[in-house]
Amino acid sequence: MERNYWVRTEHGRIWGPYTISALERLRGQLTERCEASLDGKEWLPGADFPELRGLLMPARKIERTAPLPAAGPRISRTMAAAFGIGEETAQIAGPPQAAPQQRPPPPEPPPKRKPPVIGRAPERLEVPDTGDFAQLSPVRLYALAALTNASGRARFHLEDGRLLQIVFRRGTPEHVSADDPDLSLLRFLQMKGHLQAEQAQVAEEQAAKSGHDVVAALFQLQLIPAADAHRLFGEHGVFLLDRAFVSWRGKFTFDKEEAPPPGSFPLGSRWGLLVDAMRRLEVGSLRARLGRRLSRPVVRSGGLGVGKLDELGLNAQETRIYATIDGTKSGEELLRIHDASTALRLLYLLTELGHLAFAEVEEETEVESAPAPPAAAQPAPPAAAPQPAKPAAAPPPLPKTTREAPRPPAAQRPAAPPVMKSAPPVLQASPAKPVAPAVSRPPPTFAQGPAGESPQAMQARLSVLWLRLSQADHFDALGMERKSASPTEAKRNFFVLAKELHPDTVTDPAQAGLKEVKERLFARINEAAQVIGDEKRRKEYEAELDGKAQNVDVARIFAAEENFQRAEILIKARKYQEGLDLLEQAIEMNPEEAEFYALRGYAKFLLAKDRKQSYEDCAADCRKAVKMVERCLPAHLYLGHMAKVLGDLKAARKAYSRVLELDGSHVEAQRELRIMGAKG
Numbered sequence: 142m143e144r145n146y147w148v149r150t151e152h153g154r155i156w157g158p159y160t161i162s163a164l165e166r167l168r169g170q171l172t173e174r175c176e177a178s179l180d181g182k183e184w185l186p187g188a189d190f191p192e193l194r195g196l197l198m199p200a201r202k203i204e205r206t207a208p209l210p211a212a213g214p215r216i217s218r219t220m221a222a223a224f225g226i227g228e229e230t231a232q233i234a235g236p237p238q239a240a241p242q243q244r245p246p247p248p249e250p251p252p253k254r255k256p257p258v259i260g261r262a263p264e265r266l267e268v269p270d271t272g273d274f275a276q277l278s279p280v281r282l283y284a285l286a287a288l289t290n291a292s293g294r295a296r297f298h299l300e301d302g303r304l305l306q307i308v309f310r311r312g313t314p315e316h317v318s319a320d321d322p323d324l325s326l327l328r329f330l331q332m333k334g335h336l337q338a339e340q341a342q343v344a345e346e347q348a349a350k351s352g353h354d355v356v357a358a359l360f361q362l363q364l365i366p367a368a369d370a371h372r373l374f375g376e377h378g379v380f381l382l383d384r385a386f387v388s389w390r391g392k393f394t395f396d397k398e399e400a401p402p403p404g405s406f407p408l409g410s411r412w413g414l415l416v417d418a419m420r421r422l423e424v425g426s427l428r429a430r431l432g433r434r435l436s437r438p439v440v441r442s443g444g445l446g447v448g449k450l451d452e453l454g455l456n457a458q459e460t461r462i463y464a465t466i467d468g469t470k471s472g473e474e475l476l477r478i479h480d481a482s483t484a485l486r487l488l489y490l491l492t493e494l495g496h497l498a499f500a501e502v503e504e505e506t507e508v509e510s511a512p513a514p515p516a517a518a519q520p521a522p523p524a525a526a527p528q529p530a531k532p533a534a535a536p537p538p539l540p541k542t543t544r545e546a547p548r549p550p551a552a553q554r555p556a557a558p559p560v561m562k563s564a565p566p567v568l569q570a571s572p573a574k575p576v577a578p579a580v581s582r583p584p585p586t587f588a589q590g591p592a593g594e595s596p597q598a599m600q601a602r603l604s605v606l607w608l609r610l611s612q613a614d615h616f617d618a619l620g621m622e623r624k625s626a627s628p629t630e631a632k633r634n635f636f637v638l639a640k641e642l643h644p645d646t647v648t649d650p651a652q653a654g655l656k657e658v659k660e661r662l663f664a665r666i667n668e669a670a671q672v673i674g675d676e677k678r679r680k681e682y683e684a685e686l687d688g689k690a691q692n693v694d695v696a697r698i699f700a701a702e703e704n705f706q707r708a709e710i711l712i713k714a715r716k717y718q719e720g721l722d723l724l725e726q727a728i729e730m731n732p733e734e735a736e737f738y739a740l741r742g743y744a745k746f747l748l749a750k751d752r753k754q755s756y757e758d759c760a761a762d763c764r765k766a767v768k769m770v771e772r773c774l775p776a777h778l779y780l781g782h783m784a785k786v787l788g789d790l791k792a793a794r795k796a797y798s799r800v801l802e803l804d805g806s807h808v809e810a811q812r813e814l815r816i817m818g819a820k821g
Contacts, residue, residue, distance in 0.1 A: 146193065147178040157181065164196055173197045266447060268293075271394050279386050280415070280493040282393060284447040287312045287411040293397040300390040307385060308401040314414065316405040317381040324384060326355055329377045330365070340364050352812065356404070360714050367714065371406070371706050378408045383418050387426065400803065403736070403775040406706045407699070412452045419490040424482045427489050434499040435472030439488065446496035451668070456660040457644050459487050466497065585620025585634055588641040588662075600655040603642075607661055615669035615682060623683070628674045635670035642666065701731035709740065717748040739766035739776035746783050753787055774803045778810065790817055 147157035148164065151174040156167060158181065164171070175187040175197060187193050268285045269277065282295065290312040297305040308316040322328065327344060330336040336344075340362075348358040356374075359365050365373060408414060428435070455463065462479045475484050491497040587606065590599055616623045619634045640646075642663045647656040672678045704727040711720035724741045731737070742762025749755035760783060766776035781796030794817055800810040 144179065146190070147181045147184075148187065148193075149176045149178070149184060151175065155181075161192060161196075164193070168196055169198060171196050171198065173199055268295075268395050268397075270397075271392070273392050274389055277393075278493055279388050279393075280419075280490070281447065281495075282395075283307075283314075283386070283415060284494050286395075287415070288448050291395075291397065292399075293395055294399040296394045296396070297385060297388050298392045298394070299388050305381065305385050305388065307382070308399065308405060310401055310405075310407070313407045313411045314378070314382065315401045315407050317378045317385070317408070319381055319384070324381060326374075326377050329380055330373065333373075333376070335373065336364060354808075357713050360710065367707075367710055370710055371703065375406070375408055379414065379418075382408065382414060383421060386415075386418050387422065389430065398772060400770070400772050400774050402804070402807075403740075403778070404706070404709050406702050412448065413454060416453050416455070416490065419486050422486055422489070424485055427485050431472065431485075431489060431492075431499075435476070435488075437499040437501075438468055438471050439466050439475060439497055440468040440500045441466060442495050442498055446491070447494045450496060451671075453490075454664055454668075455487075457663055458483055458660070462487055463491070468500070472499065582622070582625070582630065584637040587620060588638050590641075596649070596652050596655055600652075600658055603655070603658045603662060607658055607665075610662065610665050614686060615672050618665055618669040619673060621673070626673060626679075628676070628679075631670050631673040635666055635674075638666050639663065697730045701727040701734065701737070704730070705734070705737055705740070708744070712740070712744055712747070717744055720744055721748060733769075735766035735769040735773045736775050737766075738762045738769070739773060739779055742766075742776075743779035743782065746779075746786075752783075756783060756787060759783060772803055774800055774807070777803070778807075781810070781813065785813065785817075793817065 143160040143162070145158035145160060146164065147155060148159075148167070148171060149155045150170070151172060156164070157178075171187070173188060176184040177187045177190050177193055178184045187197050266285060267289055268282065268291045272282075279297065285291070286293075286295065286309050292310050292312075293308070295307045295309070297307075299305065303319065303321045305319045305321075306317065307314050319325075327336065327341040331338060331341055344355055344358045344362060344364060347362060348355045351358065351361070353361075360367070360370075450463070458480065462475065462484050465478065466475070470478070472488055475488065478484075488497065492499065588603075590602055594602075610618045616626055619626075619631055619638070621630055621634060642659050644656050644659040644663055647659060672682050704723045708720040708723035708727065711717075711723065721741065721744045724737060724744060727734070728737045728741065739762065742759040745755065745762070746752055746759035749759070760780060763776040763780050763783075766773045777796050777799045781793045781800065784790075784792035784796060794814065797810040797814050797817075800807050801814070804810075
């Protein structure tokens with residue numbers, strides 16, 4: 142990773158943080174008197190950095206001397222006699238006795254404002270254990286967790302006393318909860334129209350009566366279909382995540398390595414969730430949040446941002462807005478040039494992540510020029526007496542013979558060298574450039590629709606295409622075969638597809654849905670073209686596909702996680718055999734997940750006819766999960782349930798106590814220990 146430098150010129154101007162390649166643009170403006178810094182705080186002479194010496198030019202020396210008095214015109218005696226110039230006029234050849242008083246020059250215009258440059262020391266990119274949202278916003282906290290692949294529970298202690306929690310697993314949010322009744326799952330399902338108020342009340346009463354959570358009550362009452370449960374729970378998690386991002390007042394804590402609760406699943410792509418949430422934020426609250434900073438110039442950070450811009454998946458409109466940011470336009474100007482809502486949301490997101498910043502413009506104090514003397518103080522020449530013309534600052538033009546030496550005669554000029562006639566030089570043949578291989582495959586046509594297609598039919602067709610391309614690799618996204626793919630073909634296919642999928646082809650504002658689908662498809666083919674068109678990135682991508690880079694198959698992980706979630710729902714609905722079959726498939730696709738083994742052992746125990754005889758075999762799966770991840774909370778919980786069924790209260794109490802050590806607010810373990818204590 143290249144090192145960033147701050148550079149301060151001899152006039153106090155600061156540039157940075159920039160890499161050496163970026164500082165090449167300042168060549169000629171940096172002299173040996175410049176100072177450099179690695180953190181923007183401690184400055185050393187620039188010559189102390191060997192890698193910067195090639196950029197430093199010798200300082201220019203400007204010698205200031207007093208101006209010589211203006212000499213009078215030099216008139217020879219011959220010219221004076223020829224033109225009848227008298228002795229009085231000839232006296233002006235000498236130096237003047239007293240220089241006439243001159244008016245002071247007009248004040249110089251104020252210097253142009255310096256380009257704003259941000260200068261700050263790079264922060265440590267890690268999730269802090271505690272903090273205040275006034276110093277670290279929820280958006281940046283989430284981004285730090287996503288960047289560092291953090292695992293743990295983030296607790297948001299809001300200003301109104303409410304608690305909101307986000308549980309991360311390797312940087313991806315898997316569980317979001319809130320203690321606010323207005324944000325509960327039942328209220329969310331009512332708001333979306335999936336439940337009526339009477340049904341929600343019945344589910345609450347059933348959950349309180351049975352001692353289970355609301356989710357189990359919903360399945361017992363069959364108020365939501367099992368096929369839609371995964372989608373509805375995910376939408377509720379995203380809904381709570383939106384509320385977390387606008388929690389701008391309060392404090393937070395982060396408990397690292399805390400495992401997600403049972404039943405958790407990834408809500409989606411870590412960066413995609415963040416960007417989509419920013420696109421849903423209210424414009425009014427964002428404008429109030431940014432406040433007066435919008436009047437300052439917007440500058441790029443020079444590599445201090447959290448994450449990469451490529452990972453954010455900006456659409457075409459957002460990419461164009463970011464491309465116009467050059468440090469000369471203020472936030473208000475950007476809002477006037479582009480769509481105000483899109484530009485405002487993009488500015489907020491990228492400033493929170495550190496890719497952009499509002500420059501701190503310092504007001505420069507102008508040097509007050511000395512006031513011109515009043516006109517009355519200047520001596521006015523008498524009007525009656527004719528005065529000779531005042532000598533000008535520069536001598537008047539004189540005859541050529543008086544100001545130039547005569548040229549040498551033509552005979553004295555040196556002879557020109559003889560012209561040698563020779564054959565034209567023979568140029569060496571330059572090596573021929575490699576010719577790009579001809580593209581034999583026809584361009585892709587899967588983005589083209591039938592003639593006369595309606596906008597509604599086009600949106601439906603492209604939605605199906607998006608579902609296919611979002612799961613396909615980069616070669617399939619561009620309609621290419623991996624074996625014969627080339628950068629030339631990738632470029633050609635990209636332009637062919639862009640003609641059909643570019644969002645600017647939708648000009649009707651009423652067709653917002655069609656434009657959104659095209660933005661997603663265009664971003665997908667653009668990403669694929671950038672990877673396939675770059676030889677280095679293409680090789681890295683092929684290594685990922687082949688498993689040479691030891692990357693995890695994300696598709697298999699998501700499929701295994703989905704099977705696990707479905708199995709959990711089926712087991713809660715007492716369909717043990719179907720749930721066990723899904724668990725076996727999940728373990729086959731991802732054998733590194735401890736929770737899968739824990740739930741499989743508990744499902745075997747519930748399905749067994751002789752539970753006492755099969756206990757050791759079932760408990761072995763839970764112990765294997767504990768061996769893989771010692772803090773695997775579901776494994777300890779299931780061990781406690783099985784021991785309780787068999788009457789081993791000592792082992793059950795030990796397992797439940799371990800659950801409370803991992804999560805002190807675990808309701809189910811607290812209830813079991815309270816019941817066992819009452820019985821004991």
